[in-house]
Amino acid sequence: MNSFKLALKNIRKSWSDYTVYFLTLIIGVAIFYMFNSTGTQGIMEDVSKSGNDKVKMLITAIEVVSVAVALVLGLLMIYANNFLIKRRKKEFGIYLLLGMNKKKVSKILVCETCIVGAVSMLIGLLLGIFGSQFLSIIVAKMFAVDVTSYTFAISKKAAVVTVISFLVIFFVVLLFNTGTIRRYKLIDLINAEKKGEKQIIKNTKVSIALFIISAVLLVIAYAGIGIFGNRMRGREFAFAAGVVVIGTFVLFWSFAGFFQTVLSKNKGYKKGLTSFVVRQFSGNMNTSAFSFALISLLLMAAICSFSSGFSFRTYLNKRLGNATPVDLTMRVWSVKPTEYLASKGIAVEGWAKEYMELPVYESSEITIGDTVAPVIEEAKQTFMHARWDSTENVMRLSDYNKIERAFGREELKLKDDQYAVVSDFDLLNKFQIAAIKQGNKFTVGGKEYGPAYSSVNYEYILMSGLTASMGTIVLPDAAIDEGGSFRVDSYLLIADYKVSDKQGRYETDALIMDKVGASVEAGNNGEDSPDGINIQLSTKNQVEDSSIGISVIVVFLVLYIGIVFVVACAAIIALKVLSDSIDSVRKFRILTRIGAGEDMRRKALFVQVLMNFLLPLIVAFFGSIFVLGFIKDMLSTVGMVSLGPGMVISALLMLLIYGGYFLTTYEGCRKIVK
């Protein structure tokens, strides 16, 4: 019988063992292809039309992440293969006994890996190709991109990358397998008696104590990260993270003893098959505490990654909604924008339907520090590198209200001795609001001005996908016109194009950027402008695309990493549970003999499988509540607050993948135990 036929027979017969392996491989290949093909999808081309470099960034990011993903999948496959080989010790023993040499046994394994690999690669690629189209449409809908011109696309490059990556993984797996086979001794294989689980910590008091200590340590470390994480220094944070990792390991390690002791004191313990389930589960936990801890940490990473990523996306989209009221905003220093553009041969009248040019002033009497004066010491701790003595932007009330009208916002109202603060920089807002609440006053030209509003006006003067402005102070016209210390700092140009469709806007953008793009670019990069004029410029299309670009990157990476992590975790649990249930066939047979009915057994099995899946998830979920608190604090520096919607989406996704694995595993176990 040749190796190929033998391999085929083996796969067919050990289908229950292979299901999870196949499933994982197929998902792995499909995901790998889907994400690596994003660069060639229609939606990305739409995004890249404005010459946006976000697409390139996304592709680079996905390529980098793909290396890590391949590594995770590779390790997962080695683990899965190791499990499959272990399951078949006896079979290999037979082959060796009958006179097959190890080379030939390895050859059978090579054949099996090749068959499984080829089939799953094919199915995975097909799924990936269809999945990527689906993904594009979802993303297009997410970001309100027109999908009518969308075409079915297959990425050759992604397919090649996927095939090569998985070939490398298969090759490494083969090396490992051959190594394992080589180490096996015939006598050991023939005598491979079933060994019961070793209870690592025998003393139940010790395990209860360890369990409680590790649980308390975990709570403290998590709470520390969640509440104070934002203020922790690198070393403190690393310490807390270290405690979390060690705590998680000890928790799972001591769990079996604790669980068994506590439950055996419970009345329900002797009811039905509870004691059996508890014993089975704690035995399993005992031998695989390490895997469970690792799974739990990975799941936590996935939950946090999903939640914060999706929330970030929601935030960006919300901002986008009211972030582009006009077609172009521009700020030019030292020369009027209209003059500057005319000198470049692109006079505003040529392309703008409507426009306005407004001065922004500065005065040494109003510095950035002055706007937060009562709380400046605290502010300095948050913004360690800010230059508090630089002058603040100041605008006349009538000029500013022109912007309000153009942007469709409510006009500001000030009395003669009042000022208003305009800012959308959340982290700074905190201090500005605190200053206003304390009645912070400015003295300009000998006259004192107090706050007109009880808070900051959450507004911007230049369009931008993300918050960037340190704020603007709006003063009554007279304060600037009559106060001597003000001078013009720069001019704003706010314009609407003659064209109104997106494509037309792209063309106008291109016309303008062709002449001033180099200066804008230099300004963005903090370099000296080639023509000596400093410019800030954003157009409606740029802001929209940039926001979509960032959102797409975030969502893609989060989905990519999250899904791979969850798949890896679920697959490991599934393989472990399946392996254990094969070992417990005998125990279930005994249960049948001593009169445990089908229903009882099925329930026991269900609970056993469920507990294996649930426990690491619960620990992960608990941890992620705190870690997400920390992430929320971090993200609020860019203006994002709510994590709720992201958590809902991520919970649904987790349920889908994790739940799928759970059901597959339960079904597999049921067949084995039957």
Added chain:
Amino acid sequence: MKDNVILKAKDLSKTFSNESVQQHVLKNLNLEVYRGDFTVVMGNSGSGKSTLLYALSGMDRPSLGTISYYVDDKRKGTENKEDGIEISKFSNDRLALFRRDHAGFVFQQNYLNDSMSALDNVMVSGLLKNKDRRQLAEKAKELLEKVEISEKDWKKFPAQLSGGMQQRVAVVRGVINDPEVLFADEPTGALNSQNTTNVLDILSSLNSEGQSIVMVTHTIKAAERGNRIIYLADGVISDECDLGEYAGDYKDDKNPDKKKAEERHRKLKDFLQDMGW
């Protein structure tokens, strides 16, 4: 040396090292196994019975000493049995080939491949030797019929067969390649009384057709089938008992010479009693 020696162990030692403790399981053991014999190895638990069987059969290598086979081996480039083939120095792969060509095995557990039918399980052994598939299938079927496994069960998987049937399939697999020696390690250890008799009958019948057998057992019922009983104690052969004169007459035989069968049984029992069994 007797002409019909098929296998010879000289100064055989096997030591297992477990952490710092060294366990000498076989100690300078010498043994000749004769062609056509049904050699039974008995002894208390831990006396080294199975270890001896593993070493003799080429499943494991001895720590010291030699094991030589007096068989034709084309691989060695000689047809001269007198030279003997020393397998104790063979590499693992060479040993595997040697087992394939010259040894058959039956164990307490049947070690059938769960993913193959009964017939395939028998044939896989022969196919490893690259025998003609059709001829092999015929031989396999003939042997299966001989051990009363009928055609309707040939395509069944081990899990669908009773324990006794599984073990009979395993015996057939053990002899499909016409091994020089069939090694049996407690072949009836997991069987009920009726199945035990069936399997022993098959072994006896094979032996009467000339098959050399080396069997490790701890039951008198099984040992009775042998013509030469070797008693192992503490890693050495303490004595042996010749039952050759009673060939064919054992208690379970269908038509035994009752008197001879009784005598045979008593002789074995006395021997074992002397050995302190």
